[in-house]
Amino acid sequence: QAVVTQEPSLTVSPGGTVTLTCGxxxxxxxxxxxxxxxxxxxxxxxxxxxxxxxNKHSWTPARFSASLLGGxxxxxxxxxxxxxxAEYYCFLYYSGARVFGGGTKLxxx
Amino acid sequence: ExxxxxxGGGLVQPGxxxxxxxxxxxxxxxxxxxxxxRQAPGKGLVWVSRINSxxxxxxxxxxxxxxxxxxxxxxxxxxxxxxxxxxxxxxxxYYCTRDQPIDxxxxxxxxxxxx
Numbered sequence: 001q002a003v004v005t006q007e008p009s010l011t012v013s014p015g016g017t018v019t020l021t022c023g024x025x026x027x028x029x030x031x032x033x034x035x036x037x038x039x040x041x042x043x044x045x046x047x048x049x050x051x052x053x054x055n056k057h058s059w060t061p062a063r064f065s066a067s068l069l070g071g072x073x074x075x076x077x078x079x080x081x082x083x084x085x086a087e088y089y090c091f092l093y094y095s096g097a098r099v100f101g102g103g104t105k106l107x108x109x
Numbered sequence: 110e111x112x113x114x115x116x117g118g119g120l121v122q123p124g125x126x127x128x129x130x131x132x133x134x135x136x137x138x139x140x141x142x143x144x145x146x147r148q149a150p151g152k153g154l155v156w157v158s159r160i161n162s163x164x165x166x167x168x169x170x171x172x173x174x175x176x177x178x179x180x181x182x183x184x185x186x187x188x189x190x191x192x193x194x195x196x197x198x199x200x201x202x203y204y205c206t207r208d209q210p211i212d213x214x215x216x217x218x219x220x221x222x223x224x
Binding site for chain 1: 144146153154155156159168170171204206210211212213214215216217
């Protein structure tokens, strides 16, 4: 089974910009992996932010954007707010199976 | 309002069985694929299984293949996860999610496998 890799932790200053990445052990991440990004805060269920590489749900704040960058999926947060402090997970499709990354703990400090 | 409510979790001994349910409301359940995702205490999310809209196609993570079975009853708007031969490492909160695309999640139900 493929392994999906994320930065274990990142820190961003309030108002700053940060990019989280998501790599695959099988090679470059492409649109065919239909990358997702989820946000999870302590004690809460996950919330879907991004689907199919860069599409947002109606509840996704505009400060979040996503793309493919250098063979990885990427989630960029521009203008970080204290409430963006959370765990972020990417999720990739592999010919039927799906795999989550290990998560990135984002600290806003 | 879309709602997904999981139930059926609890304490079970190693080797035992448990059936989880996910009651769906607020949307046409029969039109959506569904997933089960789990999260061990203090750990990350792990995809478990998915089922297509009419229940004819299922896929599983290697870690549960042959032990877990996902099914659905579209007349009852309910998704199920039958878990057999449970192990300590299956201890987790189990979430159901709606697909096409993945959007709404339930609040989860805790399964504890321990003697």
